[in-house]
Amino acid sequence: xxxxxxxxxxxxxxxxxxxxxxxxxxxxxxxxxxxxxxxxxxxxxxxxxxxxxxxxxxxxxxxxxxxxxxxxxxxxxxxxxxxxxxxxxxxxxxxxxxxxxxxxxxxxxxxxxxxxxxxxxxxxxxxxxxxxxxxxxxxxxxxxxxxxxxxxxxxxxxxxxxxxxxxxxxxxxxxxxxxxxxxxxxxxxxxxxxxxxxxxxxxxxxxxxxxxxxxxxxxxxxxxxxxxxxxxxxxxxxxxxxxxxxxxxxxxxxxx
Amino acid sequence: xxxxxxxxxxxxxxxxxxxxxxxxxxxxxxxxxxxxxxxxxxxxxxxxxxxxxxxxxxxxxxxxxxxxxxxxxxxxxxxxxxxxxxxxxxxxxxxxxxxxxxxxxxxxxxxxxxxxxxxxxxxxxxxxxxxxxxxxxxxxxxxxxxxxxxxxxxxxxxxxxxxxxxxxxxxxxxxxxxxxxxxxxxxxxxxxxxxxxxxxxxxxxxxxxxxxxxxxxxxxxxxxxxxxxxxxxxxxxxxxxxxxxxxxxxxxxxxxxx
Numbered sequence: 001x002x003x004x005x006x007x008x009x010x011x012x013x014x015x016x017x018x019x020x021x022x023x024x025x026x027x028x029x030x031x032x033x034x035x036x037x038x039x040x041x042x043x044x045x046x047x048x049x050x051x052x053x054x055x056x057x058x059x060x061x062x063x064x065x066x067x068x069x070x071x072x073x074x075x076x077x078x079x080x081x082x083x084x085x086x087x088x089x090x091x092x093x094x095x096x097x098x099x100x101x102x103x104x105x106x107x108x109x110x111x112x113x114x115x116x117x118x119x120x121x122x123x124x125x126x127x128x129x130x131x132x133x134x135x136x137x138x139x140x141x142x143x144x145x146x147x148x149x150x151x152x153x154x155x156x157x158x159x160x161x162x163x164x165x166x167x168x169x170x171x172x173x174x175x176x177x178x179x180x181x182x183x184x185x186x187x188x189x190x191x192x193x194x195x196x197x198x199x200x201x202x203x204x205x206x207x208x209x210x211x212x213x214x215x216x217x218x219x220x221x222x223x224x225x226x227x228x229x230x231x232x233x234x235x236x237x238x239x240x241x242x243x244x245x246x247x248x249x250x251x252x253x254x255x256x
Numbered sequence: 257x258x259x260x261x262x263x264x265x266x267x268x269x270x271x272x273x274x275x276x277x278x279x280x281x282x283x284x285x286x287x288x289x290x291x292x293x294x295x296x297x298x299x300x301x302x303x304x305x306x307x308x309x310x311x312x313x314x315x316x317x318x319x320x321x322x323x324x325x326x327x328x329x330x331x332x333x334x335x336x337x338x339x340x341x342x343x344x345x346x347x348x349x350x351x352x353x354x355x356x357x358x359x360x361x362x363x364x365x366x367x368x369x370x371x372x373x374x375x376x377x378x379x380x381x382x383x384x385x386x387x388x389x390x391x392x393x394x395x396x397x398x399x400x401x402x403x404x405x406x407x408x409x410x411x412x413x414x415x416x417x418x419x420x421x422x423x424x425x426x427x428x429x430x431x432x433x434x435x436x437x438x439x440x441x442x443x444x445x446x447x448x449x450x451x452x453x454x455x456x457x458x459x460x461x462x463x464x465x466x467x468x469x470x471x472x473x474x475x476x477x478x479x480x481x482x483x484x485x486x487x488x489x490x491x492x493x494x495x496x497x498x499x500x501x502x503x504x505x506x507x508x509x510x511x512x513x514x
Binding site for chain 1: 408410411413414415416417418419420424425428429432433435509510511
């Protein structure tokens with residue numbers, strides 16, 4: 001059953017130089033659901049996501065970002081500062097961002113490497129084994145990124161995101177650079193492995209949004225508006241008439 | 257050999273090299289025979305080869321000294337350059353105050369400092385090593401710094417979202433990503449380093465190939481001078497081969513060449 005708890009919410013305005021990217025938006029992610037934010041390129045979707053991820057945006061945000069306080073309490077390094085958003089999110093970008101000098105296993109364990117967490121090595125090893133299995137990279141765990149195809153690389157990136165084991169996952173068009181078939185596989189895989197998380201997927205692809213969203217928002221230059229999703233639960237079949245109708249409606253909204 | 261490989265990274269084909277060297281040697285010998293240049297102006301390759309054998313012990317002894325100066329200078333200059341680049345990457349304040357000095361310091365002809373270095377560090381190895389360090393420090397520091405600053409932004413975002421500290425980001429993200437830049441800096445330094453040592457020896461020394469060349473020149477033993485020059489060339493080529501192999505391994509590890 002879908003939760004009504006709020007995992008993450010943001011209210012406020014954002015401007016870069018004198019250019020107001022969005023003003024007085026109010027937008028929330030329901031806990032344990034996939035929320036898709038659909039919009040054309042250049043409308044500020046990625047900036048919004050970077051803001052939520054606590055990354056530099058080169059602009060001025062005036063407002064509030066709140067996460068479910070329970071998330072903070074379960075986090076291990078509370079002393080890092082409870083209001084640090086990086087403590088509860090993991091982030092996956094459009095490019096896989098695999099480090100070329102690390103193999104698949106080491107790339108998946110990147111977070112541990114970067115935080116110097118060697119004391120949990122045994123636990124980590126077992127988790128990595130499980131994740132490699134989950135994303136279907138069993139035969140490739142000691143390969144370097146350049147030996148992998150685009151789809152496989154994005155699987156490694158997904159496993160690395162899961163390895164962080166954070167309650168909130170922010171996805172910045174992670175499937176847009178893949179070919180159609182690989183994208184379809186990756187969407188199903190990601191939906192499956194991230195089903196307990198509070199997910200925000202930023203995308204410019206109506207098909208992707210309709211396929212995966214529990215909750216759907218459309219971002220245009222006028223702001224962010226909630227949008228109806230088909231009544232059945234995601235992941236929806238691409239060729240289902242209701243999916244296709246919803247997709248057509250969304251395209252119209254994007255064009256207007 | 258493809259034309260898009262940078263000249264500094266081009267591999268030398270030994271057979272092609274042998275052919276062109278042979279052609280040059282034959283041409284050189286012919287010029288000497290035809291024009292009958294006196295031996296104290298331009299000795300022919302045969303005379304130089306003769307000197308190489310005749311003075312082989314002497315040449316080896318002086319080459320050894322120069323080799324130590326170059327290799328030690330290269331190692332310390334590289335380490336110093338790396339440390340500077342990493343420090344400048346970490347501290348914005350340091351960059352603000354040190355960068356102008358660094359850039360301006362490059363307008364000082366380093367060779368002009370050789371007499372001062374000899375005064376400070378004496379006639380021994382010290383002043384030559386100092387000269388070598390000075391000459392390679394900037395190329396290494398600047399190319400490594402460029403590399404450290406050019407870390408893909410996505411890598412840094414990812415590191416930040418994973419709560420990596422600034423220091424860990426430097427060591428585990430920026431540094432490995434900058435290794436290819438470092439290795440091109442080292443390749444450049446390898447070419448410069450012998451120049452530093454030789455200049456140092458010219459200004460004041462009691463051993464080394466540069467010293468031997470001046471000595472031979474003074475005594476009109478031009479064949480010995482050329483023999484020292486050839487020895488220096490061979491040493492530089494060997495050094496280049498070794499650093500190239502090391503740098504290639506570095507690039508390979510960093511995932512730059514496959």
